[in-house]
Amino acid sequence: MRKVIIVMLSIAFAVTACEKVPLTGRKQLILVPNNDMLAMSFTQYKAFLDTSRVVPTSSGDAEMVNRVGNRIRQAVESYMNSNGFAKRLEGFQWEYHLVQSNQVNAWCMPGGKIVVYSGILPYTQNEAGLATVLGHEVSHAIAEHGNERMSEGLVANGLLQAGQVAAGIATSSKSPQTQALFQQAIGTGGPLMYQYFGALPHSRKQESEADHLGLIFMSMAGYNPAEAITFWTRMAKASSGKAPAEFFSDHPSDSRRIADLQKLLPDAQKYYASARR
Numbered sequence: 001m002r003k004v005i006i007v008m009l010s011i012a013f014a015v016t017a018c019e020k021v022p023l024t025g026r027k028q029l030i031l032v033p034n035n036d037m038l039a040m041s042f043t044q045y046k047a048f049l050d051t052s053r054v055v056p057t058s059s060g061d062a063e064m065v066n067r068v069g070n071r072i073r074q075a076v077e078s079y080m081n082s083n084g085f086a087k088r089l090e091g092f093q094w095e096y097h098l099v100q101s102n103q104v105n106a107w108c109m110p111g112g113k114i115v116v117y118s119g120i121l122p123y124t125q126n127e128a129g130l131a132t133v134l135g136h137e138v139s140h141a142i143a144e145h146g147n148e149r150m151s152e153g154l155v156a157n158g159l160l161q162a163g164q165v166a167a168g169i170a171t172s173s174k175s176p177q178t179q180a181l182f183q184q185a186i187g188t189g190g191p192l193m194y195q196y197f198g199a200l201p202h203s204r205k206q207e208s209e210a211d212h213l214g215l216i217f218m219s220m221a222g223y224n225p226a227e228a229i230t231f232w233t234r235m236a237k238a239s240s241g242k243a244p245a246e247f248f249s250d251h252p253s254d255s256r257r258i259a260d261l262q263k264l265l266p267d268a269q270k271y272y273a274s275a276r277r
């Protein structure tokens with residue numbers, strides 16, 4: 001009997017474990033139930049805001065973050081809902097905040113919890129620049145890069161085995177080990193940005209994918225994708241000869257990133273053209 005159950009769970013594991021990323025179609029390992037992922041994310045986001053200097057929404061810059069964030073969100077929702085990816089947005093509670101800080105950074109946690117640091121605004125310069133950054137960050141969330149990293153961490157640490165997957169993680173999401181892995185994958189432990197981009201960077205593969213998806217989503221939202229190349233070129237100039245800012249440090253090399261974006265530009269421009277129609 002026990003054997004049968006294990007076999008059945010293993011089949012369930014095999015079926016649910018492999019998902020395809022929207023737009024790129026890349027296969028990825030997703031093991032953590034979305035509910036658990038979002039619950040951990042929302043708790044940490046709130047804790048982060050409670051201890052940060054959140055810029056009031058009455059300020060022009062915070063309003064801009066809200067406006068650009070909402071446009072990206074609408075583009076993402078419309079694409080995902082009409083292309084069979086609605087499940088990935090289940091439970092999202094989108095929120096956008098500008099936080100007073102010199103850090104040149106921004107991020108989006110699972111479930112659409114976004115923070116933009118005021119330190120990145122001199123680099124984004126305009127709404128299309130900000131849309132480039134938000135498109136990239138939101139793409140990490142909807143491609144479930146955090147879940148993927150955490151899933152890989154759980155397997156690598158022997159915390160998940162085929163027979164235990166779904167039930168195991170659901171009941172153990174509050175365990176210290178699971179929390180620690182979440183911190184590593186997404187977390188806000190210590191300086192959030194640093195964890196997110198610095199100490200444990202997204203893989204190169206995930207970064208290029210977020211660039212790709214972000215370029216398409218900003219185009220769908222009606223921002224000129226050519227501005228993404230302008231933005232990254234500006235960032236490359238600003239960071240050359242200096243220690244790289246947090247936002248760049250673990251992202252692909254500037255020249256590689258710009259070359260990759262240029263290849264994707266004709267496709268992105270089609271989405272931009274139909275968004276403007």
Ligand SMILES: [Zn+2]
Nearest residue numbers: 136202207210
């Ligand atoms: Zn990134």
